[in-house]
Amino acid sequence: MKRIALLLVGLLGAGLVHADTTRISASHAWIRxxxxxxxxxAYVVLRNDGDKPVALTGAxxxxxxxxxxxxxxxxxxxxxxxxVDALPIxxxxxxxxxxxxxxxxxxxxRHPVQPGDTVRITLKFDNGVTLPVDFIARPAGALGDQG
Known part of the structure; x- marks a missing residue:
């Protein structure tokens, strides 16, 4: 029994050492x-504070x-x-x-989207991470997330 416990502790420890350290965030999310x-x-700035590169693969x-x-x-x-299939970060x-x-x-x-509305888009990455992001709808002439 003691060997099984030690084996489990060892496996858990190994999993922690090799844990995915990906940290992805989004800012300035908007839709024209x-x-x-x-x-x-739809436009957004993606930041990867993780130790490994990732790629946006879908939404x-x-x-x-x-x-x-x-x-x-x-x-x-x-x-x-x-x-394109993927965008590396x-x-x-x-x-x-x-x-x-x-x-x-x-x-x-699926319904009319008007300037000022918020649209939730879930971004999907090649490492299995998903990130729900709220995008602000802007009018056709908008050049950025501020209107």
């Missing part, structure tokens, strides 16, 4: 609401039928947008989803 049934763009919200990670780029005077670093770059594309609003 476009008129009619057009998709909305979901009850307010929209679909949330996809996209990246906008400019080349030769034209703008392109492409879906370095250990002890930040990554911004911002107009003209990485963003979440929110499709098929």
């Amino acid at each position: 609401v476009l008129p009619g049934a057009l998709p909305a763009g 979901s919200t009850p307010d929209y039928g679909m949330a996809m990670l996209h990246r906008s780029t400019q080349s030769g005077g034209s703008s392109r947008m492409a879906m 370095p250990a002890h670093g930040t990554q911004a989803l911002a107009p003209g770059g990485y963003h979440l594309m929110l499709m098929d609003a």
Whole structure:
């Protein structure tokens, strides 16, 4: 019996040594609401205070039928947008989803979303962590989270 107890203590101790030290936070979360049934763009600054890099791999919200990670780029005077599978966030670093770059594309609003509304989006990361974040809806002409 004593051996089993020691074995369990050893296994628990080993688990603590190798515990996931990922700490992800979000700030400046906002959505640009476009008129009619057009998709909305969601933007946020993600901070990884953990010891290992992580990647944003997806998102979901009850307010929209679909949330996809996209990246906008400019080349030769034209703008392109492409879906991406993951957005890396370095250990002890930040990554911004911002107009003209990485963003979440929110499709098929389940109800009208108006400027001033709060939309909860759950961000999903490659290490299994999920992070619910409240995004403030801003009007179509907004350039940032302050209006």
